Amino acid sequence: MEELILKLKKEIIEVLNLEDIKPEDIDENAPLFGGEGLGLDSIDALELIVLMEKNYGIKLQDPNQGKEIFKSINVMADYISKNRTK
Amino acid sequence: MIDIVITGTGIVSAIGVGKEETLRSLQEQRSGIRPLRYLKTEHHEFPVGEVQLSNDEMCALLGIDPTKQPTTRTALMGMVALKEALEQSGLSPDQYPHIPLISGTTVGGMDKSEQYYLDFLENDSRNEYIRTHDCGACTEMMADHFGRFKMLTTLSTACSSAANAVITGAELIRAGRAECVVVGGTECITKFHLNGFASLMILDKEPCRPFDASRAGLNLGEGAAWLVIETAEHAKLRGAKSLARLAGYGNACDAFHQTATSNDGEGPYRAMKQALECGGITPDQVDYINTHGTGTGNNDLTESEAMRRLFGEQVPPFSSTKAFTGHTTSASGTIEAVICILAMQQSFMPVNLRFHDAGQCLTPVHETTKKPLHYVLSNAFGFGGNDSALLFENEGMTARNDNSSFITPNSSLKKVYLLSAAQISAQEPLCDDWKENPVALTEPLTRSREADYKQFIPPLEARRMGRILKRAIATARKALADAAIETPQAIVTGTGLGCIENTEIFLDALCREGEDQMMPTRFMSSTHNTMSSIVAINLQAHGYNATYAHNTVSFQSALMDALLQLRRGAVGNAMVCAHDEMTPGYHALLCKSGYLAGKKATECAVSMVLANENNGSAICEVAGMRLLHRPTEAEKQNALEELLAETRTADYQMTEGYPELFGVNYTTPALDVYAAAHLLNVKPIVVRYNDENHYSLILLRPCSDC
Numbered sequence: 001m002e003e004l005i006l007k008l009k010k011e012i013i014e015v016l017n018l019e020d021i022k023p024e025d026i027d028e029n030a031p032l033f034g035g036e037g038l039g040l041d042s043i044d045a046l047e048l049i050v051l052m053e054k055n056y057g058i059k060l061q062d063p064n065q066g067k068e069i070f071k072s073i074n075v076m077a078d079y080i081s082k083n084r085t086k
Numbered sequence: 087m088i089d090i091v092i093t094g095t096g097i098v099s100a101i102g103v104g105k106e107e108t109l110r111s112l113q114e115q116r117s118g119i120r121p122l123r124y125l126k127t128e129h130h131e132f133p134v135g136e137v138q139l140s141n142d143e144m145c146a147l148l149g150i151d152p153t154k155q156p157t158t159r160t161a162l163m164g165m166v167a168l169k170e171a172l173e174q175s176g177l178s179p180d181q182y183p184h185i186p187l188i189s190g191t192t193v194g195g196m197d198k199s200e201q202y203y204l205d206f207l208e209n210d211s212r213n214e215y216i217r218t219h220d221c222g223a224c225t226e227m228m229a230d231h232f233g234r235f236k237m238l239t240t241l242s243t244a245c246s247s248a249a250n251a252v253i254t255g256a257e258l259i260r261a262g263r264a265e266c267v268v269v270g271g272t273e274c275i276t277k278f279h280l281n282g283f284a285s286l287m288i289l290d291k292e293p294c295r296p297f298d299a300s301r302a303g304l305n306l307g308e309g310a311a312w313l314v315i316e317t318a319e320h321a322k323l324r325g326a327k328s329l330a331r332l333a334g335y336g337n338a339c340d341a342f343h344q345t346a347t348s349n350d351g352e353g354p355y356r357a358m359k360q361a362l363e364c365g366g367i368t369p370d371q372v373d374y375i376n377t378h379g380t381g382t383g384n385n386d387l388t389e390s391e392a393m394r395r396l397f398g399e400q401v402p403p404f405s406s407t408k409a410f411t412g413h414t415t416s417a418s419g420t421i422e423a424v425i426c427i428l429a430m431q432q433s434f435m436p437v438n439l440r441f442h443d444a445g446q447c448l449t450p451v452h453e454t455t456k457k458p459l460h461y462v463l464s465n466a467f468g469f470g471g472n473d474s475a476l477l478f479e480n481e482g483m484t485a486r487n488d489n490s491s492f493i494t495p496n497s498s499l500k501k502v503y504l505l506s507a508a509q510i511s512a513q514e515p516l517c518d519d520w521k522e523n524p525v526a527l528t529e530p531l532t533r534s535r536e537a538d539y540k541q542f543i544p545p546l547e548a549r550r551m552g553r554i555l556k557r558a559i560a561t562a563r564k565a566l567a568d569a570a571i572e573t574p575q576a577i578v579t580g581t582g583l584g585c586i587e588n589t590e591i592f593l594d595a596l597c598r599e600g601e602d603q604m605m606p607t608r609f610m611s612s613t614h615n616t617m618s619s620i621v622a623i624n625l626q627a628h629g630y631n632a633t634y635a636h637n638t639v640s641f642q643s644a645l646m647d648a649l650l651q652l653r654r655g656a657v658g659n660a661m662v663c664a665h666d667e668m669t670p671g672y673h674a675l676l677c678k679s680g681y682l683a684g685k686k687a688t689e690c691a692v693s694m695v696l697a698n699e700n701n702g703s704a705i706c707e708v709a710g711m712r713l714l715h716r717p718t719e720a721e722k723q724n725a726l727e728e729l730l731a732e733t734r735t736a737d738y739q740m741t742e743g744y745p746e747l748f749g750v751n752y753t754t755p756a757l758d759v760y761a762a763a764h765l766l767n768v769k770p771i772v773v774r775y776n777d778e779n780h781y782s783l784i785l786l787r788p789c790s791d792c
Contacts, residue, residue, distance in 0.1 A: 046606040
């Protein structure tokens with residue numbers, strides 16, 4: 001899991017172009033969206049859906065599912081580890 | 087008083103070729119949403135509203151031999167609809183050179199670009215299609231099929247493009263610059279935007295259900311529609327029958343998000359409110375609204391909220407006809423305008439198909455309803471929050487009111503001053519010092535010298551922006567600061583190619599790697615109106631917002647639009663912007679096409695603040711301009727003489743621009759005006775632009791002469 005979390009952080013930084021942020025700056029339990037955490041928005045959510053599909057073979061049908069899955073890095077890593085097809 | 091009437095309409099969409107078939111489909115409730123048939127794509131899971139004609143069938147209808155000239159689906163559909171409109175209007179081809187033609191499109195020639203992109207890169211078999219890519223080329227192809235028009239331009243404000251073409255046409259008439267204008271829009275479905283919309287997850291796999299609680303997205307549609315609009319006097323003189331009046335219009339910017347609509351519907355609310363005010367009517371006088379109603383969760387809720395805000399408890403009957411046609415994107419503004427005119431003529435309200443339960447939305451008309459319609463409102467909203475509304479009046483009903491704001495006495499026209507201008511180009515960015523030590527252009531392509539964007543754009547916003555968007559915000563912020571204006575009342579942008587870097591990356595992935603390249607951010611920033619809308623979002627500018635994308639006259643068109651509004655006092659200030667970027671890859675293609683071969687290609691970012699009052703530090707006066715399509719030598723001479731007479735200019739100098747400083751790109755004329763304004767001494771200067779298709783004159787006058 002530790003490994004997946006670090007990999008996921010690196011992938012998110014790359015795909016969302018979070019230039020000034022390092023993996024260790026991201027708190028695994030902090031919300032990804034909204035003011036308190038990384039401050040991501042609905043377009044970032046779409047990019048994360050694409051990331052899950054391309055890197056882990058997980059296809060979400062409804063963008064609203066993302067709201068639950070992208071709560072934090074921990075929640076996302078947990079979902080991926082349970083549902084990944086690659 | 088200026089009365090604008092519609093004397094010809096033409097329409098083609100999934101529910102019919104021509105008005106007769108369209109009307110029958112609407113009345114018999116026959117939807118045009120079907121499985122994919124014409125577009126070659128892997129995405130057969132999405133139903134669409136395709137025009138039921140192949141390109142070859144359209145060529146046959148039009149008498150075009152597709153082996154002899156390049157054709158695109160967008161242009162062909164546009165020609166089919168334009169033919170119907172011109173024929174009904176009774177205008178003859180010898181009148182066209184006196185009539186401007188204004189189109190709206192975003193896709194332009196993308197259908198052929200995505201088909202031949204790999205050929206462009208690898209061989210010379212399809213070179214003639216490289217320059218049919220841009221939006222302006224599409225308009226030129228359509229116009230050329232019928233003859234020579236006085237002026238051509240193209241609006242590209244995503245899904246409100248055609249509605250904004252109507253507004254610009256009406257503005258030209260109100261200003262007395264034309265008696266008759268042909269306005270419309272056209273758009274075909276492409277793999278490019280089908281994949282783009284799919285990546286935004288807003289396409290429904292079932293036929294769309296606008297305003298219904300179960301709605302799950304839109305169906306893409308395609309089509310074209312045109313209106314011939316003219317002064318009532320002009321129509322009467324030539325014996326043309328009026329079909330309806332264009333009673334008013336509104337254009338506002340939601341300034342909220344690139345692809346989402348705001349919760350309070352500020353943009354839609356302002357656009358509809360303005361249209362009613364412009365027409366001099368109260369909300370209770372509206373009999374029917376043809377909504378934007380795309381079927382996405384976001385749009386229909388926002389539009390419902392905007393209608394609640396404007397109409398209170400008494401929201402007029404409304405429906406979305408996108409359940410019939412699909413979302414015809416850039417063409418939807420005029421497709422739905424023609425549907426409104428048909429509805430007024432036949433006294434019925436088109437039904438909102440597949441509606442069962444409103445949920446949080448308002449309830450649309452869901453049964454066929456016969457009813458006389460006096461005033462009808464038609465909404466068209468686009469990505470970037472480019473929101474417009476058109477108001478039509480049924481002339482057959484009661485005497486018209488005199489509260490219309492179309493009563494504009496010409497004598498009160500205001501002067502226009504250039505308060506400030508900022509550029510990012512091959513020269514020193516965001517300053518005017520380049521004059522002392524200009525950089526010489528030596529390479530075939532010189533990219534712009536970038537500025538420090540951190541002072542203008544927070545990192546979280548900047549991370550998603552391409553260079554062209556950063557330049558747009560930086561030049562806008564600098565020009566506004568120099569003019570001491572916080573929020574401009576209008577933002578009008580010209581761009582030849584739009585965000586070509588993102589477009590190229592998306593297209594390249596689509597053509598090389600296939601259709602599972604999901605790139606929501608790239609797609610979102612690939613529309614031509616991204617600069618104008620991202621600047622509006624950055625500045626929270628809810629006023630007029632438009633983008634012109636007509637290759638070499640994109641900037642001149644934007645300037646013309648701003649001048650029309652500043653002169654009649656519709657706005658006190660306006661920001662006119664011009665943006666084009668160039669990539670090595672696209673540069674190579676444009677060299678291959680001939681356009682940039684042997685030239686010093688560059689990029690352009692200019693933002694200018696104009697106002698109709700001199701704040702004391704204006705750079706110069708923008709005294710007047712002319713924009714013409716393929717004029718004869720006599721017409722060129724005449725245009726110059728008229729401009730000089732109108733501005734009472736005797737002694738002047740002329741420049742053809744400064745290619746040694748700013749090179750060549752589609753919006754170089756903006757850099758030429760910028761430079762001419764700064765090099766201006768005592769004499770007025772005419773900045774002239776001339777190519778095989780377009781001719782423009784812009785007269786700048788030192789303020790000592792104003």
